[in-house]
Amino acid sequence: xxxxxxxxxxxxxxxxxxxxxxxxxxxxxxxxxxxxxxxxxxxxxxxxxxxxxxxxxxxxxxxxxxxxxxxxxxxxxxxxxxxxxxxxxxxxxxxxxxxxxxxxxxxxxxxxxxxxxxxxxxxxxxxxxxxxxxxxxxxxxxxxxxxxxxxxxxxxxxxxxxxxxxxxxxxxxxxxxxxxxxxxxxxxxxxxxxxxxxxxxxxxxxxxxxxxxxxxxxxxxxxxxxxxxxxxxxxxxxxxxxxxxxxxxxxxxxxxxxxxxxxxxxxxxxxxxxxxxxxxxxxxxxxxxxxxxxxxxxxxxxxxxxxxxxxxxxx
Numbered sequence: 001x002x003x004x005x006x007x008x009x010x011x012x013x014x015x016x017x018x019x020x021x022x023x024x025x026x027x028x029x030x031x032x033x034x035x036x037x038x039x040x041x042x043x044x045x046x047x048x049x050x051x052x053x054x055x056x057x058x059x060x061x062x063x064x065x066x067x068x069x070x071x072x073x074x075x076x077x078x079x080x081x082x083x084x085x086x087x088x089x090x091x092x093x094x095x096x097x098x099x100x101x102x103x104x105x106x107x108x109x110x111x112x113x114x115x116x117x118x119x120x121x122x123x124x125x126x127x128x129x130x131x132x133x134x135x136x137x138x139x140x141x142x143x144x145x146x147x148x149x150x151x152x153x154x155x156x157x158x159x160x161x162x163x164x165x166x167x168x169x170x171x172x173x174x175x176x177x178x179x180x181x182x183x184x185x186x187x188x189x190x191x192x193x194x195x196x197x198x199x200x201x202x203x204x205x206x207x208x209x210x211x212x213x214x215x216x217x218x219x220x221x222x223x224x225x226x227x228x229x230x231x232x233x234x235x236x237x238x239x240x241x242x243x244x245x246x247x248x249x250x251x252x253x254x255x256x257x258x259x260x261x262x263x264x265x266x267x268x269x270x271x272x273x274x275x276x277x278x279x280x281x282x283x284x285x286x287x288x289x290x291x292x293x294x295x296x297x298x299x300x301x302x303x304x305x306x307x308x309x310x311x312x313x314x315x
Contacts, residue, residue: 006213008098009206013105016202018195019112025188025195027123032186034124035064036179042247045267051260061130062250064189068117069135074168075110078141079203082165083107085158086210092158093214102206109199116192133253136242141168144236148229156225159214163226163294164233166207170288171281173200204288211292227299231307238281244268 014020037043040063043056085091087104095103125131145164149157179185180193215223247268251261289295289304 006098006209007205009102009202010098010105012202013102013109016198017105017109018199019108022195024119025116025191027120027127027188028186029127030186033060033184034128034186034189035060035067036182036185038182039063039067039179041271042250042264042268045264047260047263047267051263052254052256055254055256057128058130058254059250061124061128062133064124065121065132066135066246068121069132070139071117072114073137073139074141074172076114078139078145079165079169080107080110082161083110091162092155093162095210095213099210099213106203106206109203113196113199116195120189120192133249136246138242140237140239140242141165144233147236148233151229151232153225156222159218159222160226160229160233162207162214163211163230164237166211166292167233167237167285167288169200169207170204171284173197173204174281174284176200208288208292211294215293215297223297224299227294227297227303230300230303234285234304234307240271244271247271 034057037056037060040060042048043053043059048055048059082091083103083106086093086095087100087107089095089100121132141164145161148164149160152160176193176197180190180197182190218226248265251264251268254261254264256264286295286304289300294300295304
């Protein structure tokens with residue numbers, strides 16, 4: 001691979017990584033929220049506001065626990081795995097040493113983010129006295145990657161993994177940014193999210209650079225084969241199903257009447273985002289595909305237009 005134009009991130013990591021520069025953050029015992037209400041529409045539904053507003057803290061705290069659990073799964077089971085394989089030269093795509101060193105900084109960051117997340121889970125339990133319910137064992141990406149890889153030729157499965165992780169790292173950066181700016185949330189949590197964002201911005205650029213390097217060397221046949229599986233990946237990645245199931249699980253643990261419970265269930269089932277160009281994450285995904293060079297490939301643009309048809313197309 002030709003590293004011309006590749007920016008090495010290791011020096012920047014030495015100077016600025018949060019594991020090197022940030023103290024431990026402690027959760028404040030104040031009146032601010034653990035989790036933004038805008039990220040949990042259940043507590044904003046008319047049924048909830050009218051019939052069970054006393055359960056708002058419970059629902060928001062449990063939603064925070066799920067968020068933390070998702071972070072730990074994402075960073076230790078998925079991103080860490082891919083970055084570690086690249087760093088140790090065990091990935092089927094051979095990257096130069098400079099890329100492998102950068103990949104190891106991602107490994108260190110992601111494991112540190114998981115440690116911080118678990119620390120905040122422990123602090124939240126101590127502060128609120130609310131223990132976590134059973135949390136999901138997987139996230140959307142846990143399903144999206146193997147589903148897409150199963151449709152790809154064997155020699156392209158690592159390439160599909162690389163692109164899927166890069167898509168996720170670019171979308172999570174925007175998600176974390178919105179969380180970190182919500183003034184309704186406790187300062188320590190916003191600080192944690194700002195720290196996370198500081199690292200994830202670097203990660204997003206790193207993964208975009210790796211995908212761009214790979215795409216420049218991929219054959220036309222391999223590009224077309226990857227384009228073919230992108231709709232499968234996005235269909236699983238953008239689904240609302242896991243969040244809906246978690247919210248229904250939450251409702252089962254509220255001490256409310258059967259009629260209210262059924263009404264809340266109906267509210268949750270009506271909240272899903274359709275998977276098309278108006279999905280909240282789609283603009284971020286398209287930005288990544290543009291910056292990494294994939295969207296300039298006709299088969300990729302065609303696959304995405306078929307995935308999300310409509311006036312103007314996605315390209």
